[in-house]
Amino acid sequence: MIDLTLSAEQIRQFDEDGYLILENLLDPEDVEQILRIARRDPQLAADAKGNQNYEGEGLDTRLAYRPGLADDVYSALARSRRLVEPLEQLFGDRVRYYYQLQMMKDPQTGGWQYHQDYGYHYEQFFYPDFASVMVALDPATRANGCLKVVRGSNRLGRLEHQSSGSQLIADPQRVAMALREMEEVYCELALGSVLYFHGNTLHASEPNFSLQPRWSLIYAYVAAANTYVLPDWPDDQCPLIEKWDDSKVEAATQRHWEAVAATDKER
Numbered sequence: 001m002i003d004l005t006l007s008a009e010q011i012r013q014f015d016e017d018g019y020l021i022l023e024n025l026l027d028p029e030d031v032e033q034i035l036r037i038a039r040r041d042p043q044l045a046a047d048a049k050g051n052q053n054y055e056g057e058g059l060d061t062r063l064a065y066r067p068g069l070a071d072d073v074y075s076a077l078a079r080s081r082r083l084v085e086p087l088e089q090l091f092g093d094r095v096r097y098y099y100q101l102q103m104m105k106d107p108q109t110g111g112w113q114y115h116q117d118y119g120y121h122y123e124q125f126f127y128p129d130f131a132s133v134m135v136a137l138d139p140a141t142r143a144n145g146c147l148k149v150v151r152g153s154n155r156l157g158r159l160e161h162q163s164s165g166s167q168l169i170a171d172p173q174r175v176a177m178a179l180r181e182m183e184e185v186y187c188e189l190a191l192g193s194v195l196y197f198h199g200n201t202l203h204a205s206e207p208n209f210s211l212q213p214r215w216s217l218i219y220a221y222v223a224a225a226n227t228y229v230l231p232d233w234p235d236d237q238c239p240l241i242e243k244w245d246d247s248k249v250e251a252a253t254q255r256h257w258e259a260v261a262a263t264d265k266e267r
């Protein structure tokens with residue numbers, strides 16, 4: 001069984017820098033299979049929409065947002081101990097799942113302006129014990145618009161956010177200041193690598209002007225002890241994660257693969 005224990009240095013890095021990349025956390029072949037499913041998945045194609053994450057002119061950002069856990073490979077991965085166990089150590093707590101975002105960043109599609117994910121979800125959660133976990137389904141490079149983060153911006157607290165096209169952006173004056181004071185880091189990810197970033201880490205991505213797609217899965221989680229601000233939040237929307245081992249994730253992958261293959265035959 002893979003040892004998922006983080007070092008004290010990795011935990012310190014996440015606390016100070018606001019992000020952590022774990023290389024080889026997933027098996028690249030498993031990731032390739034998830035991408036194969038995603039590319040043929042009629043439900044995903046139906047859920048995909050274009051966001052205008054810009055004012056005026058720009059390229060649309062293609063994504064699917066999904067609340068709740070389903071019986072599919074994406075939700076199986078969300079429960080995988082490979083993803084969740086490191087996060088438990090970063091939170092120092094058990095983990096509740098919140099939502100998933102599938103980014104389908106094909107060539108000539110757009111990115112995101114600087115924001116904090118807790119900037120979006122401050123109304124739901126009292127504490128910023130919120131993290132996003134990005135799984136690269138294609139290698140993510142600077143050329144195909146990988147995520148960029150501002151190192152240490154998690155320590156700024158939650159910034160004011162305002163609308164810009166389809167998205168909320170962090171106060172542009174504060175972002176400019178952060179970029180003067182702190183380092184902007186392009187998070188290139190190989191297949192199998194996973195990026196963890198704190199809910200207050202400023203992050204953005206540039207459009208994909210390359211010929212290579214950059215698909216990814218982004219899962220949002222909160223620490224189990226976080227407090228819902230909204231009254232009576234139903235537990236099924238933010239369930240406490242029961243971790244799955246590799247064999248359960250593999251079985252879900254196989255089921256989903258057979259389902260998309262059967263749909264292909266019906267067409």
Ligand SMILES: O=C(O)CCC(=O)C(=O)O
Binds near residue numbers: 101103117146216218
């Ligand atoms: O994947 C990207 O390009 C950016 C995604 C993002 O900013 C987000 O999920 O909050």
